[in-house]
Amino acid sequence: MVLLSQLVLLGSALASSALLYRKAQSDTQATTLGVMSLGALSLVLAMMGRLLLSGSGADTQTLRLMLDNLAFYAGLPLFALAVLARGFGWDWSRAAWGRWLLGCFGLFELCRRFGTGEQYMQGLAAFICLAMVVGIVKGERGGSRLLALTGALAAGAGLLLFGPGTLVPESRHEALYLLALAAFLPLTSAGVSLRRS
Known part of the structure; x- marks a missing residue:
């Protein structure tokens, strides 16, 4: 089930990244859409790392962890x-x-060194969900808003219920987390892309 969810997220993230990149070519906020495309691309890299780096050596595990951290943090x-x-x-x-981006890296390292990684992960998951909901409610209208909010709801379920930063540790579930992210990316990307420049 986890392998299937990794493949689904890989395809979803790749399609979302391509959609956002194409939309950025003709949008007045091209840089913002490009950043969204790169965010989706970070999930592509993380899933490729999980699928292709199957060795049990320390270097392989470190690279996989770095790619996962790049995507989440x-x-x-x-x-x-x-x-x-x-x-x-x-x-x-x-x-x-x-x-x-440098601020994200710095904050991650600071919290890691102070031993507050778990709280930072939970706060970051809540921030991600809240920022998307506020941005979507403020900027999107009609069907675009509904589509993007559905994606944000899927992200919220994945991040706050099933993911590594879950607020309920007993509900952590890797496959559901990856599938929720796989639903979130194309829905939010399509919703945001529907808006006229």
């Missing part, structure tokens, strides 16, 4: 922040997005 927060920025009509430069 940088890719998903940037995706959510881009949804929020698009909702409010903020169009930041590439340099500003690079600073946000």
Whole structure:
């Protein structure tokens, strides 16, 4: 079941990244959509790492963990922040997005060193969900809003109920977490892409 969910998320993230990249070519907020595309691409890399790096050596496990961390601690927060920025009509430069990415890395390392990784993971999961909902409610209308909110609800279920940052540790379930992310990406990406520039 986990292997199937990894394959589904890989395809979903790849399709979402391509959709967002194509939409960015003709949108006034091209940089924001490009950041969303890169956020989805980080999940592609994480799933490829899980599927292709099957060795049990320390280096292989470290690389897999690095790709997973890139997706959860940088890719998903940037995706959510881009949804929020698009909702409010903020169009930041590439340099500003690079600073946000460095901030994600720095905050992760700071919390890891202070031993507050679990709380940071839970707070980050809640932030991701909240930022997407606020951005979608503020910026999207009609069918676009409904589609994107359905995706945000799937992300909320995956991140807050089944994922590594779950608020209920007994409900942690890897396959459901990956399937929820697989549902979230295309729904939110399609919803956000439907909006006219």
